[in-house]
Amino acid sequence: xxxxxxxxxxxxxxxxxxxxxxxxxxxxxxxxxxxxxxxxxxxxxxxxxxxxxxxxxxxxxxxxxxxxxxxxxxxxxxxxxxxxxxxxxxxxxxxxxxxxxxxxxxxxxxxxxxxxxxxxxxxxxxxxxxxxxxxxxxxxxxxxxxxxxxxxxxxxxxxxxxxxxxxxxxxxxxxxxxxxxxxxxxxxxxxxxxxxxxxxxxxxxxxxxxxxxxxxxxxxxxxxxxxxxxxxxxxxxxxxxxxxxxxxxxxxxxxxxxxxxxxxxxxxxxxxxxxxxxxx
Amino acid sequence: xxxxxxxxxxxxxxxxxxxxxxxxxxxxxxxxxxxxxxxxxxxxxxxxxxxxxxxxxxxxxxxxxxxxxxxxxxxxxxxxxxxxxxxxxxxxxxxxxxxxxxxxxxxxxxxxxxxxxxxxxxxxxxxxxxxxxxxxxxxxxxxxxxxxxxxxxxxxxxxxxxxxxxxxxxxxxxxxxxxxxxxxxxxxxxxxxxxxxxxxxxxxxxxxxxxxxxxxxxxxxxxxxxxxxxxxxxxxxxxxxxxxxxxxxxxxxxxxxxxxxxxxxxxxxxxxxxxxxxxxxxxxxxxxxxxxxxxxxxxxxxxxxxxxxxxxxxxxxxxxxxxxxxxxxxx
Numbered sequence: 210x211x212x213x214x215x216x217x218x219x220x221x222x223x224x225x226x227x228x229x230x231x232x233x234x235x236x237x238x239x240x241x242x243x244x245x246x247x248x249x250x251x252x253x254x255x256x257x258x259x260x261x262x263x264x265x266x267x268x269x270x271x272x273x274x275x276x277x278x279x280x281x282x283x284x285x286x287x288x289x290x291x292x293x294x295x296x297x298x299x300x301x302x303x304x305x306x307x308x309x310x311x312x313x314x315x316x317x318x319x320x321x322x323x324x325x326x327x328x329x330x331x332x333x334x335x336x337x338x339x340x341x342x343x344x345x346x347x348x349x350x351x352x353x354x355x356x357x358x359x360x361x362x363x364x365x366x367x368x369x370x371x372x373x374x375x376x377x378x379x380x381x382x383x384x385x386x387x388x389x390x391x392x393x394x395x396x397x398x399x400x401x402x403x404x405x406x407x408x409x410x411x412x413x414x415x416x417x418x419x420x421x422x423x424x425x426x427x428x429x430x431x432x433x434x435x436x437x438x439x440x441x442x443x444x445x446x447x448x449x450x451x452x453x454x455x456x457x458x459x460x461x462x463x464x465x466x467x468x469x470x471x472x473x474x475x476x477x478x479x480x481x482x483x484x485x486x487x488x489x
Numbered sequence: 490x491x492x493x494x495x496x497x498x499x500x501x502x503x504x505x506x507x508x509x510x511x512x513x514x515x516x517x518x519x520x521x522x523x524x525x526x527x528x529x530x531x532x533x534x535x536x537x538x539x540x541x542x543x544x545x546x547x548x549x550x551x552x553x554x555x556x557x558x559x560x561x562x563x564x565x566x567x568x569x570x571x572x573x574x575x576x577x578x579x580x581x582x583x584x585x586x587x588x589x590x591x592x593x594x595x596x597x598x599x600x601x602x603x604x605x606x607x608x609x610x611x612x613x614x615x616x617x618x619x620x621x622x623x624x625x626x627x628x629x630x631x632x633x634x635x636x637x638x639x640x641x642x643x644x645x646x647x648x649x650x651x652x653x654x655x656x657x658x659x660x661x662x663x664x665x666x667x668x669x670x671x672x673x674x675x676x677x678x679x680x681x682x683x684x685x686x687x688x689x690x691x692x693x694x695x696x697x698x699x700x701x702x703x704x705x706x707x708x709x710x711x712x713x714x715x716x717x718x719x720x721x722x723x724x725x726x727x728x729x730x731x732x733x734x735x736x737x738x739x740x741x742x743x744x745x746x747x748x749x750x751x752x753x754x755x756x757x758x759x760x761x762x763x764x765x766x767x768x769x770x771x772x773x774x775x776x777x778x779x780x781x782x783x784x785x786x787x788x789x790x791x792x793x794x795x796x797x798x799x800x801x802x803x804x805x806x807x808x809x810x811x812x813x814x815x816x817x818x819x820x
Contacts, residue, residue, distance in 0.1 A: 325504045327745065328797055332752035333789040334511065340774055340782055341515045361745065414635070421637045422756050427774050440639060444760065449647040449658065457647075461640030469635030 217481045224481060227474025234467055238283030249277040249434045260455050267455040270446050278434050279459055285435035286417055286464065289351045293416030296355025298362060298409040305366025306393045310374055320367070327360040332422060339428035347430045350423065354416045362408045369401050403482035407475055414471040421464050436460040490805060490812055497801050501794045508790040512783050513563045538579045545573060545780075567787070573780035577772050583784040586769060591788065593661055594765035596682060598754045601689035602743075609697025610739055614732050616698065617705035626698055633695030638753035642688040642760035649684060656684045659762040685761045689754055693746075700742055704735040737808055744800045747793050 218224055247253055250273060258268040266275035308319035338353050373379060374397070382392050398405070423429055424437025425444070443449070443457035554562070566572075572583035616626040633641075650658030662668065662677050708714060708731035717727050758767030766785055773781035805811045 321500065321503070324500045325507055328500065328504050328748075328794065329508060330748035330751050330789050330793045332748065332755070333786050334508075336770060336774070336782060337512065337515050337786050340779065342518060418635075418637055419752075422639065422752055425637075425639045425756055426759065426771060437637075440637075440643070444639075444643065449643060449651055452651065454647060457640070457643050461637060461643065464640065465632065465636045467635075469632055472631050472635055 214481055218478075221477045221481055223473050224477025227470040227472075227477055230466055230470035231474065234283055234463065234470075235287055237280060238287050241280035242284060245274075245277045245280060247274070247277065249274070249281040253277075257451070257453060266459055267453075269442070269448070269453065269456050270451070275439070275456060275459070278439055279436070279463065281434045282436040282439055282460060283463060285347050285430070285433045286420065286437070286467065289347050289354070289420045289435065290413045290417040290467070292348065292351035293354035293358065293420065294409055294413035296352060297358035297412045297416065298405070300355065301359035301362030301408065301412075302366055302398075302405065304359065304363040306370055306397065308363070309367040309370025310389060310393055310397065312371075312374075316367075319363075323360045323363045323367075326357065327364070329357075331357040332419065335419070335423060336426070336428065339423065345431045347433045347435065350420060350430055351416070354419050354423075358412055358415060358419070362412060365408065366401070366405070369404060370397055373397050373400055403478070407478060407482075410471055410475045410478070414468040414475075417464060417468055436463050493805070493811055494801070497798065501798060505790065505794060508787065509564065509567065510560075512786060513560055516779065516783075535579065538576065541574060541580070542576065572784035572787070575778055575781045577776040577778040577781060583780050586781060587766070587784050587788050590764060590766050590769050591792075593763060594754060594758065594767070597685055597689060597758065597763065597765060598751065601686050601693060601754070602747075602750055605690045605693035606697050606739070606743055609694045610701045610732075610736065612694070613698040613701025613703075614705050614728070614735070617702045618709060623702070627702065630695035630698040633692055634699065636692055636695075637756075638689065638692050639756040639760055641692055642685065642757045645684050645688045646760060657681050658684075661764040681761075681763070685757050685763050689750075689757050692753060693750060696746070697739065697742075700739055701735060704738055705731055708734050737804075740800060740804055740807065744797050747796055747800075751789060751793060 252272045253274045254264060254268050254272050256268060256270055256272040258264055258272075260267040264274050264276060266279055269275060304319050304323060308316040308323070334357055335353055339350075370393075379392060379396050382396050387395075420429070420435065421437035421440065424435055425441045427441060429435060429438045429441065437460070439460040440457055443453070443460075448454075448456040570584055572587070575581050575583050575586055578586060612626055612630075616622040646656075646658045649656045657663065657680060661681055662674065663681075666674055666677055668674065705728075709727070711731075714727050714731060717730070718724070754765070755767035755770060757763070758765040759771050762768060766788065769781060770785050772778065773785065
């Protein structure tokens with residue numbers, strides 16, 4: 210089974226292209242900052258320099274090195290995406306498994322809760338939370354995003370669990386006296402592991418997009434540079450009107466590349482795991 | 490059908506209840522003494538504003554009242570339509586500011602949501618199982634759906650507004666004009682509306698096309714489609730039936746996407762300095778105008794709930810199964 214998945218994985222162009230782009234950008238974000246000795250907010254050179262030899266992405270109106278900001282921003286953006294997506298995936302899994310497996314009134318309550326959070330416009334909730342409690346770190350931002358993004362994951366995991374619950378092997382485990390938690394972990398979750406991975410990837414991409422909106426509105430972390438914050442500053446200091454395209458094009462392109470690559474890799478993975486979708 | 494609507498309305502009622510409660514609770518979770526810190530953070534210059542603020546905060550937090558009474562009072566003022574006084578635009582009531590901004594937001598949201606949904610569905614249905622189209626529509630759709638709303642808006646404002654200079658990049662109408670019902674003003678309004686609308690439309694388009702393509706492929710492989718083609722029905726007819734079935738999950742998808750679409754419209758408005766709710770929210774955050782922020786929050790929640798309900802009604806009209814009380818629509 211494992212080798213079969215691998216066999217199709219290395220032959221799937223979508224997966225390879227998507228994963229390749231993500232790995233390159235992740236590599237820049239993880240390793241890049243070590244090669245930049247100055248903090249990304251330091252005023253290092255001439256103002257409003259177009260991209261060139263010394264400053265790869267040019268400088269902004271304050272003379273800050275935009276390549277340094279981009280590299281550090283990539284790191285923050287990946288961090289918020291992974292943390293926010295991870296938290297949302299964990300909550301979604303707990304709620305989905307419990308509701309789907311236990312059924313009855315637990316399902317009723319959890320399902321109601323899921324539906325309520327699902328119709329709430331989450332970005333508006335995040336405005337309120339961020340503005341009052343104040344998000345000053347990327348971790349906090351990720352936590353808030355994770356706390357609001359889980360409902361659709363919970364809903365689809367619940368539906369999957371529901372269909373697995375009545376299978377013979379689950380009944381057998383229950384008859385032999387295995388506890389609910391163990392059945393969920395050992396019998397149900399492994400049977401939908403590929404689905405859980407796909408869910409996490411989608412939540413990852415979604416978290417990055419939401420974080421960029423929050424940053425742009427001025428509710429981003431204050432102790433870090435992120436791609437969304439670069440866009441916010443570019444807008445605040447009217448980079449568009451000054452013609453400083455190198456200030457706002459690269460960070461937006463970075464976000465689009467990451468999220469797009471995640472989605473494409475997701476489709477590729479889906480084809481790897483699901484024989485019906487394979488094009489041979 | 491009564492059960493279906495009953496359940497939906499219960500969820501919406503609970504959601505609204507929860508939104509109001511969150512709105513009431515979150516300021517009370519602020520660390521430290523909220524009134525003092527909010528007065529300090531508000532940085533209001535006019536003394537009468539400062540005084541009004543102190544009285545209002547003390548009323549709002551009402552330290553002399555038990556918490557349940559504070560809570561009930563907040564509901565009371567909500568039903569009177571009293572959202573407080575804006576600090577940023579003192580002494581305009583928040584409700585006035587919001588009702589002035591809502592038409593602009595709706596003018597952007599409603600056409601872009603509906604058009605992107607209709608066009609996206611058509612595109613996706615066309616692309617499904619047609620190699621050439623599929624290989625062009627699908628990649629473009631993935632790029633569009635991965636694009637942050639604010640970035641496409643910024644690119645369009647820069648490209649069409651600054652570089653080519655054919656579109657205005659800021660405001661709902663030219664500063665030299667006063668709102669009136671003349672052709673010149675309406676044309677100006679339309680000209681300012683076009684770019685923000687187009688960027689919202691484009692980003693939303695991709696998601697609908699992808700969704701429709703995937704559902705159509707699934708429908709074209711179903712038993713009824715195979716049966717029809719075995720009977721020799723023309724491909725066009727089979728596709729039409731598949732499309733009608735595939736529209737149903739797309740309607741559900743529309744309801745689920747509303748929050749994301751509204752969020753996209755808010756940031757797009759900010760990029761174009763469009764005088765809708767998004768720009769108000771930005772002003773509220775920059776000026777620490779918490780009443781305005783909270784009022785905007787409740788307006789958005791209410792709007793999304795109403796839109797959800799409209800979609801539910803449409804679903805019942807479109808899907809006959811929900812009408813006769815068969816399973817049909819999932820809750």
